Amino acid sequence: MVKNKFALESTSISEIVVYGIQEKKGNDIVRLDLRNIHSSVADYFVVCHADSATQVKAIAASVEEEVYKALKQDPKRKEGLQHGEWILLDYIDVVVHIFKTEKREFYGIEDLWGDAEMQFYKSA
Structure with missing residues (x-):
């Protein structure tokens, strides 16, 4: 039961994060669900x-x-x-990666976590 509470909290945080990104017109927003990946360091990226x-x-x-x-x-x-090239905000169960365009292409975070379920969002 406690695990479900934390799962709901991390889901809520990730949704709020997406909203914050949309407010400033972030591009190609992706939420990676890492909860079913055993070696993951968070619930969501x-x-x-x-x-x-x-x-x-x-x-x-x-x-x-x-x-x-x-x-x-x-x-x-x-x-x-x-420097504002790659900002990481760590909310423990939710980790936010905000890249400058060319840095995102270079590091390919989504490719590293290819087993994760991905949800795509549009900018507001």
Whole structure:
């Protein structure tokens, strides 16, 4: 029963994250469901990209703002804010990857987790 509560929490966080990305027009939003992959480090990865470092930073700020407004939760860890090429926001069970376009193509996160169920979202 407790596991279901945490699963619902991570699903809710991932949906709020997607909304925060959509608010700042993130491109090619994908939610990877990692819950059935035994070696996964989180329940979900949410991935998107933007064409400029400024937009990457704005998307990250929007995600943080929306999650905080809804759940009063800050990311446990943040990486990449200084350069804005690949920002990672770690909400423990949900990890958000916000890339600059060419960095997303280079790293191919979705390919690394090819066994994950993927859900695609449109920008708002």
